[in-house]
Amino acid sequence: MSTNPIHNSLSRRSFLRNSSLAGGGLLIGFNLFQACKPKVIQEPAIDLASLDYNDFNAFIKIADNGAVTIFSPNPEVGQNVKTSMPMIIAEELDVAWKDVYVEQGILDTNNYTRQVAGGSQSIRFGWDALRQTGAAAKQMLVSAAAARWGVDPSECTVSEGVITNAAGETLGYGDVVKEAAQLEVPEDVPLKKPSEYKIMGKPTPNVDIDEIITGKPLYGMDYKAEGMVYASVLRPTFGQKLVSYDDSEARAMSGVVDIFTIGEKVRELAEKEPSVLNIISDSDKVVVLANSTWEAMKAKNAIKAEWEEVTKPESTEEHDKILTGLLDGNKFDTRRSDGNVSKAFAEADQVLERTYESPFLPHSCMEPMNFFADITAEKVHLVGPIQTPERTAGFVSALLGRAPEEILLEMTRIGGGFGRRLYGDFAIEAAEISDKAKKPVKLVYSREDDMEDGIYRMSIKYRIKAGVKDGKVTAYHLKEAAVNSNMYGLVPNFFPAGAITNYQVDTASYQSNITTGAWRAPYTNFLASAEQSFFDELAELMEVDKIQLRLDLLDNVKPEEDESIQYSPERMKEVILTAVEKSGWGKKPDNVYQGFVNYYCHNSHVAEVADVEIENGEPVIKKITCVVDCGIVVNPLAATNLVEGGVLDGVGHSMYSELTFKDGKPTATNFDGYRLLRMKEAPIVETYFIDNGLSPTGLGEPTLPPAGGAVSNALKAATGNRLYKQPFTKTPELLKVPEKEIIG
């Protein structure tokens, strides 16, 4: 037998490229999302530097010494994909994690369909393809070893990159990598059972930890290139455009290289791609180029500009009235309608209606927006922190009239995304600036720019009405009024959809000139808090147990009869019951006031319990117990971190954060006027995962939305006051504990 029999039956499907490296490496590229399309394996490349990595979105490199490099395809915003995605490949490849070196992949504008950090979807969508990538490579390596020994591959076993045959002889991956690279790529390779995992499920430190704790350059802000200048941009406030500017003082300042305007290219782009105006103004903007960040920012502040009003400047006060008007009015789009809510309300014994309000929020990524661009006749080189490299490269391609193949986009580690970096407005600006200046440019936002030129979480109001008849919830009607955009497709099919016979979700929106967009857990980051607070109040009205009300509602849900239902009532019940047990619900001493929530979003089920205690007459959030069903937990160390962060982010923003507008401008421009959660306000978070061996779902977002509800329900228990307006500290009188409670 000259070749191994399995080899001949192997297909070339799925892999894009399979090539030997200089020094005897194996490089396997695997397209995650085109795995079903036939692809032809290209000729092996010889020189590592000559390889066109743009053809891949995940790949494995094995050197002849057995060292393994795994390229991580998706942008790393702190959600740990740079560690956890390679862990999945390494698991099936069957190598020791200590032998793995991880590198950030770059953007492939030709083949990727989802090289995105957003929606808590990286692991969920990558799960099957990443495992296949590792398993297929492993099978090729085993086949190569088996062929050398003249045995059947089924007689070989693998452990940590070492192949052993029945006679006890061993070969390392590095020993057979050259032969393996010549083999065809297998399809439908067997995957491990969760019980066989050696890497997944083990607490695994962040692959960038050493660089982070020693201050190595990792972020877009840290990126430097030969001949690079720094750009600071003066932008109009919302609704304005530039008329003229005086830069005489700025030009005389030290380090200033040039001052000019941009905007023309964006206007041209907007003719082709009008949607770009949702993220970037079509006004001219004044750009200061300088030799250092400080000099650029300082000179920008010295420019005297005259602005013209295009559309009316807006204020929070007006938004408030407009959104309330929308809720009171009758111009809604109906997103889901079951039964007949009007009839059910008319027949109800009891009706509860409440309105919940939330403010604008900036993203407050600790790393302000920035991007590097070097646009020359030969190349379009972009480097920086971006959650949507592909879409952004597309905008830049259209902006400059350059072919997508000319664009090289490198992703840096991202100092916080939270949705803000889904929008490549800053990369578009950087590209226009570099193109005009004919220089490599790093665009840097000051914190003030970051807060004033945002793409904010919009202000939203919900009005929820429920009807009760004969002790059952018979009707539920949710109305949403939001600035700019409304909840999208799936959300009206979340809990309690399917649980209540007469159910309706309506939305209305007001078109503002203030830019808004996705913000961590978009569409539900306030909804969960409102609805879960409402359920508590409904239970109080019905005089039933709060947990039992939720469980009873879940009993009504039949996803098998209604495929629009997004959540699993069984999985929801399990997180609820686990949270009841783990939090000591109902068994706490009298001085501990608890608030309960359960929620489903980003494909995961979550229940949380907040514990509030009274200290010095004030309610203090002491602990949040969080139970998560996100399926298999790839990296428990990072997953727990994400859960804690999501919960605290939800606690912090619901308690403290609000951005108000006056005359078209945010009234706060930095962290002195805008409050984020800090150490002393951060409760303990206890995290529990449901261990069910099911495929992984989202984790970066789903623990955030319910946290505000848990806090609100616990504060109600402690103070007797219901909270309808976020942030809760906005109404300090409602956070006062009744006198008798303090004494008692």
Place this chain on the structure above:
Amino acid sequence: MPTYQITVNGASKTVDVAEDTPVLWVLRDHLDLVGTKYGCGIGQCGACTIHVDGTAMRSCSLTLSQVEGKSITTIEGLSEDGTHPVQEAWKEVDVPQCGYCQAGQIMTASAFLASNPNPSEEDIENAMHGNICRCATYTRIRKAVQIAAENME
């Protein structure tokens, strides 16, 4: 532009910058020490924390004339190889998510523990309250500072 003589991580440096240039930007743009981060520029977030003669200070709000003749330590110079007990604790706990604020957190924690080697939980919370982490890794920061304190005894 005036010339300043400063000591950073034990090495003497000559910098030639405008007198109002914050130390933060001297470190980042002129000395290529980018571990010290820009977060707010007004001393509110702590991302730019460095040690000046051992005391944690916000480098965004310091001018060169304020640090002349003093010894500056940045995250790059906290230890030779990342083995300062605070760095070790950060690694053990795996504190970071995005990681951007963590150099500032580590510099605040290390200066604090040098002056208060046996802190209470409340001491730790007070010391770390000035450093913002939008990823909200506060529970791990708390734990890492406790571990570092134990290991420094």
